[in-house]
Amino acid sequence: MAADWEIVQNLQNEITCGICRNYFSQPVTIDCGHSFCRECLSRSWSIRPFSCPECRQVPQIRQFPKINSNLEKLTDISLQLSPLNLQRAIERNQCPIHKKAFKVFCEEDQTSLCVLCFQMPEHRAHTLTPAEEAAQNYREKFREILSHLEKDFEEAKKYLSQEKEMEEGPDWNEMIMAEYCKLHSLLLDEEVQYLERLKEEQRTRKFRLSQHIGTIQEIMIEIQESSYNPNAELLKDIRELLGRGESVLSQRSNVIIPELREYSFPAMIDCLNKFRVDIRVDPKSSSSYVTVSEDQKTMRAEEGWQVDYSHAEDSTHHYVFADQAFSSGSHYWEVDVTQVSQWALGIYSPTLRKENSLFLLSCVKKENNYYFQTYPESLNHQVKDPVPRIGVYLDYSTGILLFYNVLQSSPIYRFYPLLFIKPVIPVFSPGPPLPGTKANLMTICSVNSHLCACCYSCL
Known part of the structure; x- marks a missing residue:
């Protein structure tokens, strides 16, 4: 019995790593004959390269040894000889239901089966492999995975060392700050140019208004004087005088009502998209005037919405409300109004100015002209x-509501400051519809939807 114990002890010594003092895991043997766990030797050599951790001998061939498969098998066999491990191995290799040894492996279910299990109907159409063959196949797969992991490990170590070298190289903080300083300078120059352009346009508009006022005064005086002339003299130049009067009146819409200026800021829409939110319409807010689609993204004016177009400027808007309400933060959404000639967009929320709860931008069509x-x-x-598309930006804390022409990346109008005291709800109105036209859709754009000039030209 003592001899048997001595044999067991010697065997345990032969399969024990001299570094971790545990049984071998992936054992490797170096030139001097000593063996270690592969991971243990790798750690040892990272501190003292190519030196045996036991005898300190340096091998002639300085290369990491391959796994000693014979020693690995001996270790596995020795571990199985342990009475406790033997019992556990028996239990692990027995079917818990039938108490029979596992004989095959089901590839579909990835489970081991005994002779009674694989005769069951649910396994008859499955691919069954002998247990030993399956184990060997998966050992080969493990070796392949380990090989890839080792390569990844070495690559990661190499890139880590490169990252450390980069930290000692260029001062990226300084370079990034310099780039942003340059960008700020360019934006400042652009701002100065826009402000100069705005001043010039204001001067031009004042000059045109002054000229228009002078022309009106002249024609008024001439008409008044002509009205006192004798009949023959009054009728002599009547065609020319009436033509000049009508010409002055026709210039009213172009001179009195200004054209909306466009100042393009291409980068601004990109910045606003960081605050993009997925807006949906509350279907409960639909009515006989406006209906909401099932996806809660589109709205349509209904036939019941009748408008007195003799007083189109007094047209009543009928609204639907978003499903969301905002009580903090910054939010941005876009609405496609390509198909509707008249519309209104904005927000609803009581403010400290209690008489106002709606803040809107609307588009009205009169004859062939559009007005904001x-x-x-x-x-x-x-x-x-x-x-074609309107962007709406809301900053709750600062009380800003901004409308954008998305196609031109140009601001349209800003409400500021709005002092909100309750949550803000986006509102939409796809009308009033024009007489004799088909009611079309107003659509809330998806978060990932973007519009550019080249896209719109293809529509």
């Missing part, structure tokens, strides 16, 4: 062309 109007304030500007 605001409520409750007094914007009334002509628009050269219909605007």
Whole structure:
């Protein structure tokens, strides 16, 4: 019995790593004959390269040894000889239901089966492999995975050393700060140019208004004087005088009502997209005037919405409300108004100015001209062309509500400051519809939807 114990002890010594003092895991043997766990030797050599941790001998061939498969098998066999491990191995290799040894492996279910299990109907159509063959196949897969992991490990170590070298290289903080300083300088130059352009346009508009006023005064005096002339003299130049009067009146819309200026800020829409939110309409807010689609993204004016177009400027808007309400932060959403000639967008929320709860930008069509109007304030500007998409930016804390022409990346109007005391709800109105036209859709754009000039030209 003592001899048997001595044999067991010697065997344990042969399969024990001299570094970790545990049984071998992936054993490797170096030139001097000593063996260690692969991971243990790797750690030892990271401190003292190519030196045996036991005898300190340095091997002639300085290369990491391969796994000693014979020693690995001996270790596995020795561990199985332990009475406790033997019992556990028996239990692990027995079917818990039938108490029979596992004989095959089911590839589909990735489970071991005994002779009774694989005869069951649910396994008959499955791929079954002998247990020993399956184990060997998976050992080979493990070796392949380990090989890839080792390569990844070495690559990661190499990149880590490169990162450390980069930290000692260029001062990236200084370079990034310098780039942003340059950008600030360019933006400042652009701001100065825009302000100069604005001043010039204001001077031009004042000059045109002054000229228009002078022309009106001249024609008024001439008409008044002509009205006192004898009949023959009054009728002599009547065609020319009436033509001049009508010409002055026709210039009113171009001179009195200003055209909305466009100042493009291409980078601004990109910045606003960081605050993009997924807005949906509350279907409960639909009515006989406006209906909401099932996806809660589109709205349509209904036939019941009748408008007295003899007083189109007094048209009543009927609204639907968003499903969301905002009580903090910054938010941005876009609305496609390509298909609707008249519309209104904005927010609803009581403010400290209790008489106002709606803040709106609306588009009104009169004859062949489009006009942007605001409520409750007094914007009334002509628009050269219909605007296909409107962006709405809300900053709750600072009380800013901004409308953008998305296609031109140009601001349209700003409400500021709005002192909110309750949550803000976006509102939408796809009308009033024009007489004789088909009611079309107003659509809230998806978060990932973007519009550019080249895209719009293809629509």
